Amino acid sequence: MNYARFITAASAARNPSPIRTMTDILSRGPKSMISLAGGLPNPNMFPFKTAVITVENGKTIQFGEEMMKRALQYSPSAGIPELLSWLKQLQIKLHNPPTIHYPPSQGQMDLCVTSGSQQGLCKVFEMIINPGDNVLLDEPAYAGTLQSLHPLGCNIINVASDESGIVPDSLRDILSRWKP
Structure with a gap:
């Protein structure tokens, strides 16, 4: 895809x-390579x-x-190559994603390492949410999620949730009034 x-x-x-x-x-590159780019400290x-x-x-x-x-x-930027390779092999072993064998142009599975879940959420939101997009979000929501979404100018639509997750009646009510 x-x-x-x-x-x-x-x-x-x-x-x-x-x-x-x-x-x-x-x-x-080989260990003998001396790079004059990137400002690498000695x-x-x-x-x-x-x-x-x-x-x-x-x-x-x-x-x-x-x-x-x-x-x-x-x-x-994506992480240390050996770590990325190990994590990809772990994904294949545990999940065997079908996209691992796709060409990159067709959505081949890839990954990157972030400094934490908040940074990961931020990067994903910035990648897929445009100003004015509607985002269904369970309420209450993680404060970090809200902080990542607000600057993007999206419309946050709260869906009630309880200890079991999103309340189906709340979602049904919102979707029944949905006018895309």
Whole structure:
């Protein structure tokens, strides 16, 4: 399925930043490559050399000097390639999405890593909601959802919900009066 019709004009107009594109190329290049693009700091100047993290069960996770240099350096915008690959394999193993084998132009499954669920919600909303769009939203709603939606200029239509989720009669009432 071609999902382009669901994407806002602002999202469709976005192109990758040339600097971020160079970061991606650099991440796939040989270790001997010296990039003069992107303003990458000299990793030998990073203040942290190694780290040991102890988790609740007493196990330790050690980050050696090379891993620490990589962790503190800029990486591709979508995330560290090895992490993305691992997450895609996990999706295939657990969910086997049919779109994983589609060509990118036809909606191939992809993913990106965000710093948290709020950032993920914000990115999705900005990608698919235009000013004036109607958005059905359960009430009460998560405050972060409302904060992400308000600047987009959409019409929020509250649908009553209870401990079981959206109240069907409330949704039925709203949809019976719907004039798209």
